[in-house]
Amino acid sequence: MSTPGSANKREPRRFISGVVEGFYGRPWTMEQRTELFKREEKWGLNTYLYAPKDDYKHRMYWRDLYSPEEAEQLIALISAAKQHNIDFVYAISPGLDVTFSNPNEVAALKRKLDQVKEFGCSSFSLLFDDIEREMCPADKEAFSSFAHAQVAITNTVYQHLGEPETFLFCPTDYCAAFCTPTVTQSSYLNTVGEGLLPGIDILWTGPKVVSNKISVESIEEVTSVMRRPPVIWDNIHANDYDPQRILLGPFKDRPSELISKLRGVLTNPNCEFYPNFVAIHTLATWCKATAEGGQRDVEMDAEEQDPYYSPQKALTLALTDWLQEFQSTAQPGGPCPPAARLKKESSDEEPMQTDMGESSYVPGPGDNPLYTAEPLTLEDLRLLSDLFYLPYEHGPTARAMLQELDWLKNNSAAAAAETGQTQEWCSRAQQFDDMCEAVVQMFNRLSNAPNRSILYDLYNYICDIKSGVGLARTYVKRLGGQGRPSFNVMNDDPEPWGFRGGLSGEFQRMLPCHGNRDLFKHPPMTAVYCIRPYCPADKVEVQRIFREMQKQQMAQPPLICDGLSAGEIPPSPQCALVLEDDIGMCGYALALTDAKPAAAKIQRAVSGSVFEDFPSLITIQVLARVTDPSPARRMVGQLLSSIRSSGSRGAFCELRHSDRRMLHFYTKLGSFTPLKMAGLPQDIITMGTGL
Numbered sequence: 001m002s003t004p005g006s007a008n009k010r011e012p013r014r015f016i017s018g019v020v021e022g023f024y025g026r027p028w029t030m031e032q033r034t035e036l037f038k039r040e041e042k043w044g045l046n047t048y049l050y051a052p053k054d055d056y057k058h059r060m061y062w063r064d065l066y067s068p069e070e071a072e073q074l075i076a077l078i079s080a081a082k083q084h085n086i087d088f089v090y091a092i093s094p095g096l097d098v099t100f101s102n103p104n105e106v107a108a109l110k111r112k113l114d115q116v117k118e119f120g121c122s123s124f125s126l127l128f129d130d131i132e133r134e135m136c137p138a139d140k141e142a143f144s145s146f147a148h149a150q151v152a153i154t155n156t157v158y159q160h161l162g163e164p165e166t167f168l169f170c171p172t173d174y175c176a177a178f179c180t181p182t183v184t185q186s187s188y189l190n191t192v193g194e195g196l197l198p199g200i201d202i203l204w205t206g207p208k209v210v211s212n213k214i215s216v217e218s219i220e221e222v223t224s225v226m227r228r229p230p231v232i233w234d235n236i237h238a239n240d241y242d243p244q245r246i247l248l249g250p251f252k253d254r255p256s257e258l259i260s261k262l263r264g265v266l267t268n269p270n271c272e273f274y275p276n277f278v279a280i281h282t283l284a285t286w287c288k289a290t291a292e293g294g295q296r297d298v299e300m301d302a303e304e305q306d307p308y309y310s311p312q313k314a315l316t317l318a319l320t321d322w323l324q325e326f327q328s329t330a331q332p333g334g335p336c337p338p339a340a341r342l343k344k345e346s347s348d349e350e351p352m353q354t355d356m357g358e359s360s361y362v363p364g365p366g367d368n369p370l371y372t373a374e375p376l377t378l379e380d381l382r383l384l385s386d387l388f389y390l391p392y393e394h395g396p397t398a399r400a401m402l403q404e405l406d407w408l409k410n411n412s413a414a415a416a417a418e419t420g421q422t423q424e425w426c427s428r429a430q431q432f433d434d435m436c437e438a439v440v441q442m443f444n445r446l447s448n449a450p451n452r453s454i455l456y457d458l459y460n461y462i463c464d465i466k467s468g469v470g471l472a473r474t475y476v477k478r479l480g481g482q483g484r485p486s487f488n489v490m491n492d493d494p495e496p497w498g499f500r501g502g503l504s505g506e507f508q509r510m511l512p513c514h515g516n517r518d519l520f521k522h523p524p525m526t527a528v529y530c531i532r533p534y535c536p537a538d539k540v541e542v543q544r545i546f547r548e549m550q551k552q553q554m555a556q557p558p559l560i561c562d563g564l565s566a567g568e569i570p571p572s573p574q575c576a577l578v579l580e581d582d583i584g585m586c587g588y589a590l591a592l593t594d595a596k597p598a599a600a601k602i603q604r605a606v607s608g609s610v611f612e613d614f615p616s617l618i619t620i621q622v623l624a625r626v627t628d629p630s631p632a633r634r635m636v637g638q639l640l641s642s643i644r645s646s647g648s649r650g651a652f653c654e655l656r657h658s659d660r661r662m663l664h665f666y667t668k669l670g671s672f673t674p675l676k677m678a679g680l681p682q683d684i685i686t687m688g689t690g691l
């Protein structure tokens, strides 16, 4: 039975803040969740949204009621949340297979939520994220749209449960990127906004699924469409989409001005429970950073723009507290404190080596000294956080390391060819080596820390970064002329850690440009580009770009590729792409898998051996307004991959000496090197790459 309308008489509702366990993969344990409630209470957060994607009865078997054993656990959990003043919100995701128009389905949903209500839960949530948008025939018949179907079932369930104080709805279009054509014009979101009863709050992840920044303007926009301020489901610290990443940087790039414009923020953090200390602690600091309640920060760094919240300071606060936690032995698998060690009996949870009973071995004069663990430091944790920072940003030390490696790589060959590496090179190589050593030391001290629960959650990641850094370190040593040949990173017969990443790594490396984006070289950009196959109707635009670019160069002597750009020679199949931005076409990339006929056409003499190694030709032009080199790089990558599939052994390009921009571009690509060709007109350079 419903208890109508209570939403209207309520006091101004408190800002919802806390954690959503909403990731894919292994759910947290009941103990971890109880620990979470303690932390949330201590740090001033107030909500926990139970939504583990891979929990059977949350999503896949949403209709199934809980067994007596499961019920007992949930009852205990809900009561633990209450004890710590945490609002336990039970979420259910029926969207995989629910038939909205079938009364039995609605009844099944009510029955399940009634059961959870009996466990003591009073806050609920219906989630429709990550599901098919297509309705079944029966629903199409009953509802004018998917949004109408979701609104109907949500309102029914909300009223059935007595209009709970907290009731959250997650739309299928839960971020701006999913809205078609735009947030304001999305008919889905407008229907949801108009149709959902006012006491129901709506979850929103921001501009994207994992939002780099969330601006005040974007929230004002979505608020007007939803007819209520959203509760942010923040995926900034989620890592379920990439098994090589864990996010240990501070909550960031959400201006604290947002607090007064939102209904709440719930973070959906890393799958590993213990490393979420930083994610949750910094979110809690952010939540306190209001103009009314917070201290205005008078020592604000020039880079920081938020007067009430500094991510760097929040991070230091979090890491300082986290350091204490690493010292704790009060968890399974940790070493015994010395006094307890004498009394403790062996337990199943203890690793073998700590099960030493009362052995307090004292080495003799000629014996090995005992291994002594150095304590972990705040600097170690700062480094750890820098190495595993945020989805779109590496921490300062990680950035510095990448920058140094890049410089050492780019400046080594020229210097070494003459008199060996310069003094500057050597001293920077040494500094790089020191930074790598700090990572190894951090790894050692972390592995020795008493709190094994945190360590085990972090272990794969720190091992991975230690190996990655180790490879880079060996490479720099080799550039500097040190290191045994067997250390050669490019060894013909490496150990498996010399070709890392498994099958997935192999797939990535096979894709053009390794199929990846390095954050260091390509920080998130704001312009959106589209690369699509060339079609005959594009000929005029391609010619226009060609002429525009030609204006800036001498047109004589002609290049082999000119006929291609001018539309006189058609490109080979699958070998033509165009680049567009929001203004229009802004570049193109064309190729011939066999360049011989085109060379003959302009009577260019090219030696047979060059055509043997590099039978194909590519040309690319990008207007000056495209300052980001990555779209051009991606086009070249895609062309080379098509040329390779045609069976060609290599490709070349021709450039004029005066075309500094393209020269720089091809040089930076790394794969193209200058080709020596007799009889080439003086101001033309040819560069080639094997495939």
Ligand code: GDL
Pocket: 022, 023, 024, 053, 129, 130, 170, 174, 205, 209, 233, 235, 238, 239, 240, 241, 268
């Ligand atoms: C998502 C999923 C979430 C997942 C996250 C990160 C929402 C609303 N849903 O799209 O379960 O953990 O991405 O991969 O964010």
